Amino acid sequence: xxxxxxxxxxxxxxxxxxxxxxxxxxxxxxxxxxxxxxxxxxxxxxxxxxxxxxxxxxxxxxxxxxxxxxxxxxxxxxxxxxxxxxxxxxxxxxxxxxxxxxxxxxxxxxxxxxxxxxxxxxxxxxxxxxxxxxxxxxxxxxxxxxxxxxxxxxxxxxxxxxxxxxxxxxxxxxxxxxxxxxxxxxxxxxxxxxxxxxxxxxxxxxxxxxxxxxxxxxxxxxxxxxxxxxxxxxxxxxxxxxxxxxxxxxxxxxxxxxxxxxxxxxxxxxxxxxxxxxxxxxxxxxxxxxxxxxxxxxxxxxxxxxxxxxxxxxxxxxxxxxxxxxxxxxxxxxxxxxxxxxxxxxxxxxxxxxxxxxxxxxxxxxxxxxxxxxxx
Amino acid sequence: xxxxxxxxxxxxxxxxxxxxxxxxxxxxxxxxxxxxxxxxxxxxxxxxxxxxxxxxxxxxxxxxxxxxxxxxxxxxxxxxxxxxxxxxxxxxxxxxxxxxxxxxxxxxxxxxxxxxxxxxxxxxxxxxxxxxxxxxxxxxxxxxxxxxxxxxxxxxxxxxxxxxxxxxxxxxxxxxxxxxxxxxxxxxxxxxxxxxxxxxxxxxxxxxxxxxxxxxxxxxxxxxxxxxxxxxxxxxxxxxxxxxxxxxxxxxxxxxxxxxxx
Numbered sequence: 100x101x102x103x104x105x106x107x108x109x110x111x112x113x114x115x116x117x118x119x120x121x122x123x124x125x126x127x128x129x130x131x132x133x134x135x136x137x138x139x140x141x142x143x144x145x146x147x148x149x150x151x152x153x154x155x156x157x158x159x160x161x162x163x164x165x166x167x168x169x170x171x172x173x174x175x176x177x178x179x180x181x182x183x184x185x186x187x188x189x190x191x192x193x194x195x196x197x198x199x200x201x202x203x204x205x206x207x208x209x210x211x212x213x214x215x216x217x218x219x220x221x222x223x224x225x226x227x228x229x230x231x232x233x234x235x236x237x238x239x240x241x242x243x244x245x246x247x248x249x250x251x252x253x254x255x256x257x258x259x260x261x262x263x264x265x266x267x268x269x270x271x272x273x274x275x276x277x278x279x280x281x282x283x284x285x286x287x288x289x290x291x292x293x294x295x296x297x298x299x300x301x302x303x304x305x306x307x308x309x310x311x312x313x314x315x316x317x318x319x320x321x322x323x324x325x326x327x328x329x330x331x332x333x334x335x336x337x338x339x340x341x342x343x344x345x346x347x348x349x350x351x352x353x354x355x356x357x358x359x360x361x362x363x364x365x366x367x368x369x370x371x372x373x374x375x376x377x378x379x380x381x382x383x384x385x386x387x388x389x390x391x392x393x394x395x396x397x398x399x400x401x402x403x404x405x406x407x408x409x410x411x412x413x414x415x416x417x418x419x420x421x422x423x424x425x426x427x428x429x430x431x432x433x434x435x436x437x438x439x440x441x442x443x444x445x446x447x448x449x450x451x452x453x454x455x456x457x458x459x460x461x462x463x464x465x466x467x468x469x470x471x472x473x474x475x
Numbered sequence: 476x477x478x479x480x481x482x483x484x485x486x487x488x489x490x491x492x493x494x495x496x497x498x499x500x501x502x503x504x505x506x507x508x509x510x511x512x513x514x515x516x517x518x519x520x521x522x523x524x525x526x527x528x529x530x531x532x533x534x535x536x537x538x539x540x541x542x543x544x545x546x547x548x549x550x551x552x553x554x555x556x557x558x559x560x561x562x563x564x565x566x567x568x569x570x571x572x573x574x575x576x577x578x579x580x581x582x583x584x585x586x587x588x589x590x591x592x593x594x595x596x597x598x599x600x601x602x603x604x605x606x607x608x609x610x611x612x613x614x615x616x617x618x619x620x621x622x623x624x625x626x627x628x629x630x631x632x633x634x635x636x637x638x639x640x641x642x643x644x645x646x647x648x649x650x651x652x653x654x655x656x657x658x659x660x661x662x663x664x665x666x667x668x669x670x671x672x673x674x675x676x677x678x679x680x681x682x683x684x685x686x687x688x689x690x691x692x693x694x695x696x697x698x699x700x701x702x703x704x705x706x707x708x709x710x711x712x713x714x715x716x717x718x719x720x721x722x723x724x725x726x727x728x729x730x731x732x733x734x735x736x737x
Contacts, residue, residue: 160660176655177653363644363699366650367656381639384630386512386515386634403642417696449659452646454703
């Protein structure tokens with residue numbers, strides 16, 4: 100850390116207020132029923148102070164943590180995808196006007212968001228979706244317009260969840276890129292403060308406005324230690340050596356049948372995945388047939404409509420649908436976008452109602468690969 | 476569509492078999508949309524709503540209720556002949572309804588217990604969906620159906636397009652809404668992963684597990700979900716009862732409940 104500042108919790112409140120004054124809609128973690136979710140937050144009292152979560156395959160439970168801690172949880176239920184790539188979006192409407200048609204296209208990306216509490220793995224997920232939604236002529240203008248305007252306050256992880264494997268995917272637990280400000284929350288005996296670091300000029304300017312003092316070497320060391328400790332406590336791992344080739348070479352592995360017996364094909368994994376981007380479009384009319392509208396809605400490679408084409412569906416079996424998801428995420432994604440589609444956040448593991456763990460599936464395939472493992 | 480000769484609007488008829496009337500009432504419950512619907516179609520036969528009963532043929536027949544008597548069988552065949560398009564609505568018409576619970580029992584015993592003169596009662600041995608007897612053009616699920624889905628189906632038929640009715644799991648509806656999963660976050664058994672969307676994920680939105688009112692989704696893996704319920708401490712009886720409700724006789728739910736019978 101080149102220039103790190105020490106900020107007290109009231110500095111965090113000041114940060115929120117400044118962003119709001121600059122017309123940012125501040126979005127951050129907040130308590131919502133049985134989980135922490137990302138939603139609009141007005142002040143730091145909306146943050147899940149004193150709460151943490153315990154996660155396992157198919158299990159997420161809120162539990163009390165340190166009473167003072169604002170960011171003591173691992174990962175909220177759904178990702179930032181909801182905001183940059185909303186689940187529903189009207190694309191356009193067409194009105195019949197005598198013999199002509201009037202087209203009314205929906206406006207792109209009007210909201211200006213400040214994301215508070217972005218985790219390192221989620222920064223990677225956003226940078227992956229940046230590639231997905233900006234592929235030459237195939238651009239998602241709504242995404243790009245929203246994305247361009249976001250202000251990102253990353254918060255380094257202080258707790259390793261049992262489903263986390265960011266260290267395997269080299270995405271966390273410390274934020275390294277794509278943030279305006281990165282915070283590390285420190286709780287030490289009677290002391291509670293944040294170490295703030297700017298990643299952009301906009302971030303620097305805001306830190307300056309808050310006016311925190313420079314952090315001491317000890318305080319910077321404490322922040323580094325938080326990230327190091329979190330990394331040391333991550334227990335789940337995925338061996339990524341030659342992974343794209345491993346999966347591509349094992350398309351007929353018996354493990355696909357095995358996982359298909361457990362897979363509900365419900366689509367939860369794809370919905371909570373911060374990089375999954377599939378959608379469908381639906382056309383609707385009013386009763387008179389004078390107005391037609393087109394909507395975009397999140398879809399999943401687990402639905403039967405997804406691979407339906409003229410003449411039938413080319414992925415009828417649950418086995419082929421699970422295989423499509425996992426091989427795309429970990430193998431053909433690399434061919435397509437130059438990076439893996441997995442950031443190791445573990446959401447697909449936690450929010451699978453039957454707790455299917457992709458790291459275990461990969462392990463099983465690696466253990467009995469039909470082809471010799473390639474030396475990497 | 477030929478439509479009513481005078482108005483030019485498509486003639487729509489609403490018929491009822493063994494059911495509680497709740498589904499056909501969703502049409503009257505359409506409130507804001509009702510006038511638009513009434514403006515777009517000619518409601519030619521709808522005894523629940525109007526004394527006006529025009530004779531067929533009809534452009535669209537909407538059928539509620541399950542087929543439970545020999546008379547029903549004759550009647551639904553007549554209806555099929557008089558309707559260009561036949562849409563069945565609700566769990567009764569699409570799966571046999573809650574009354575299909577009798578399908579696991581001897582109906583003669585019931586008739587003898589309930590009626591003083593059972594010899595006057597003529598009934599089939601099972602309660603079955605309309606689709607078991609005649610061709611159905613579209614089945615709209617739910618107990619009760621969702622009125623917006625009903626309007627969407629009528630709208631789609633009027634405008635000769637595909638209805639936007641999803642057949643995937645309730646889970647996707649929950650996730651789109653931003654609900655927290657009740658199974659994962661509360662340990663509450665939920666039929667959502669094997670149930671068709673369409674209700675708007677009502678129960679999980681209120682922290683309850685899904686009851687499966689919309690019947691099996693497109694690729695229901697009921698054994699895997701039942702295995703998870705068992706992990707969560709549910710007994711064979713609990714699991715059997717969970718699958719044996721409003722859509723008890725829908726194939727996937729029927730097989731799963733039978734697998735847990737003792």
